[in-house]
Amino acid sequence: MKTPIQIRLNGEDVAAFADGGANLLDVLRESIGDLSVKGGCWQGTCGTCTVLIDGAPRLSCVTLAESCAGKSIETVAGLRRGPDLHPLQNAFMERFAAQCGYCTPGMLMAAKALLDRNPNPTRENVVEAIAGNICRCTGYEPIIEAVLDAARGDSRRRA
Amino acid sequence: MTITVKTFARLADAAAALASERGARFMAGGTLVMRAVNEADPAIETIVRSTDPSFLNVAVSSGRVELGGGVTMAAILAERELAFLHPVARVVGSPALREAATVGGNLFATRGDFATALLALDATVMLAGGFGQRELQLDEFISRREHGASLVLAVAFKRPPAEALRFAKVTRVHPKGMSVLSIAAQLPLASGRVTGARIAYAGMAPTPLRAKAAERALEGRALDAAGIAPALAVAADGTSPADDAIASAWWRREILPIHLRRLLLGANYA
Numbered sequence: 001m002k003t004p005i006q007i008r009l010n011g012e013d014v015a016a017f018a019d020g021g022a023n024l025l026d027v028l029r030e031s032i033g034d035l036s037v038k039g040g041c042w043q044g045t046c047g048t049c050t051v052l053i054d055g056a057p058r059l060s061c062v063t064l065a066e067s068c069a070g071k072s073i074e075t076v077a078g079l080r081r082g083p084d085l086h087p088l089q090n091a092f093m094e095r096f097a098a099q100c101g102y103c104t105p106g107m108l109m110a111a112k113a114l115l116d117r118n119p120n121p122t123r124e125n126v127v128e129a130i131a132g133n134i135c136r137c138t139g140y141e142p143i144i145e146a147v148l149d150a151a152r153g154d155s156r157r158r159a
Numbered sequence: 160m161t162i163t164v165k166t167f168a169r170l171a172d173a174a175a176a177l178a179s180e181r182g183a184r185f186m187a188g189g190t191l192v193m194r195a196v197n198e199a200d201p202a203i204e205t206i207v208r209s210t211d212p213s214f215l216n217v218a219v220s221s222g223r224v225e226l227g228g229g230v231t232m233a234a235i236l237a238e239r240e241l242a243f244l245h246p247v248a249r250v251v252g253s254p255a256l257r258e259a260a261t262v263g264g265n266l267f268a269t270r271g272d273f274a275t276a277l278l279a280l281d282a283t284v285m286l287a288g289g290f291g292q293r294e295l296q297l298d299e300f301i302s303r304r305e306h307g308a309s310l311v312l313a314v315a316f317k318r319p320p321a322e323a324l325r326f327a328k329v330t331r332v333h334p335k336g337m338s339v340l341s342i343a344a345q346l347p348l349a350s351g352r353v354t355g356a357r358i359a360y361a362g363m364a365p366t367p368l369r370a371k372a373a374e375r376a377l378e379g380r381a382l383d384a385a386g387i388a389p390a391l392a393v394a395a396d397g398t399s400p401a402d403d404a405i406a407s408a409w410w411r412r413e414i415l416p417i418h419l420r421r422l423l424l425g426a427n428y429a
Contacts, residue, residue, distance in 0.1 A: 001161060021162030021196045021206055042197040044190050050255050056233070057255035062193035064186065064206065066164050110255065131335035132253020 010078025018065040025060035036077035047133030050106035057113035076105040095146035099137030173209040178289030188259035228263030228311040247276040263311035278359035279343035282316040363398035372396035
């Protein structure tokens with residue numbers, strides 16, 4: 001049985017039908033068509049499916065879609081504003097913080113959750129914030145530096 | 160198989176549904192149940208939820224702490240009165256996981272770091288099910304826990320003195336890695352001697368468990384190298400660790416007394 005749910009996705013009201021027991025990740029990708037959020041493990045382990053629900057980072061693969069009705073959800077597709085990339089996206093480009101790119105949506109959203117709550121994080125804060133996001137390419141250092149750059153306002157490049 | 164999701168405004172109604180329906184599983188944060196659903200676990204036919212605000216209650220007084228089963232690790236970290244639990248809540252998963260992982264759910268987790276701390280705190284569990292409501296000692300609950308059998312309404316325990324709860328999580332990957340093992344200890348002292356110690360492990364058996372032999376061996380002893388030696392000698396008594404991808408059973412038994420020694424002597428694992 002499908003259940004209708006309404007959410008606010010990246011600032012816009014959207015409605016979808018969710019299968020019983022469907023996770024938010026699958027509903028975002030398959031019902032709503034937001035392919036910016038990626039699935040890796042479907043076990044809440046790899047972090048690539050991280051989205052913000054009412055401002056808090058959540059693992060969309062282990063979040064029941066029905067439980068999100070009426071909530072505000074942010075995915076990486078909503079970071080960009082018009083022609084301007086988000087400072088985190090600029091910093092990731094400048095620091096070469098993405099290689100295969102598969103972890104990047106989750107990394108960006110975990111980092112955004114951190115900066116939204118703590119605009120001046122320490123390196124330790126950044127490491128902790130992305131501790132649940134697995135990257136098998138960059139070795140994490142460029143990612144950490146990119147988040148610190150974005151917090152300092154050091155990323156200047158525009159798309 | 161299609162799964163039915165039933166959401167109830169009252170926990171009592173959720174407990175009744177859980178008790179009356181075959182294949183029903185209660186879901187709080189979803190970090191355990193949704194994994195099983197994603198893997199198409201045929202045992203889950205119905206997901207039961209509740210939006211009852213009492214499920215999120217945090218009640219802290221000078222003498223007692225009560226945590227609703229739906230209280231998340233993030234909520235515990237946001238509560239200053241629960242600072243003694245922060246070193247435990249902080250090592251449960253990642254920031255995103257801690258926004259969903261609940262006190263009640265942790266009682267069903269294989270490693271259950273938070274449940275291990277609750278064992279050391281001598282917590283009781285308030286349950287609801289087909290039998291109505293009842294209260295059980297946590298170690299009794301864990302020893303016979305069954306998914307779907309009952310709903311964890313809340314846990315309660317006596318508030319420990321400042322710095323009385325000690326906790327160590329041993330991992331190979333920092334800052335977030337699966338635990339090789341975890342140790343929680345509450346070590347009340349009278350005239351410099353341990354009286355009524357409670358020590359619990361995770362990762363040393365299929366569920367978190369009390370280290371009763373070590374507790375007995377600490378009774379009346381000082382927390383110094385000589386005083387804790389008998390407890391270290393029996394540290395692994397009653398345990399049955401597994402060989403898994405994180406560590407071998409042999410390795411777990413080898414390092415257990417080393418970390419217990421550090422914890423008892425006051426090493427800072429935070």
